[in-house]
Amino acid sequence: GIDRHLMGLKILAVQNGLPMPELFTDHAYTKCGSGPSFMLATSNIGYTPVQGSMPPWLPHGYICTYSIEPYRFTVAMTAWKSNPETSAEKLSESLRQAFTDMKKLLIASSSN
Numbered sequence: 001g002i003d004r005h006l007m008g009l010k011i012l013a014v015q016n017g018l019p020m021p022e023l024f025t026d027h028a029y030t031k032c033g034s035g036p037s038f039m040l041a042t043s044n045i046g047y048t049p050v051q052g053s054m055p056p057w058l059p060h061g062y063i064c065t066y067s068i069e070p071y072r073f074t075v076a077m078t079a080w081k082s083n084p085e086t087s088a089e090k091l092s093e094s095l096r097q098a099f100t101d102m103k104k105l106l107i108a109s110s111s112n
Helices: 002-015 027-031 088-110
Strands: 040-044 062-069 072-079
Touching: 062 088, 072 088
Parallel strands: 040 062
Antiparallel strands: 062 072
């Protein structure tokens, strides 16, 4: 997921004596978990129909795993049920709605 890429950029800045990019001190970045554990961690688990997931790294976090196939992609969302702040079901429904909206936009723009 993106967390590993951002961590790599941060390490490169430190190792090369470069100023720390403002992103890493931004309130939104630090609130999302920063460091090695983001509130929302994503991971591509391959290009086959096999699907899997894992538990969130944070008690108030989510894991979103996805696989990409030629004519579809599959997403699995997990969150701790014991945490009243999280809901994998609500986040999944929001993501489903976003995909539906994007599909409508793409179909509309391709017909123009």
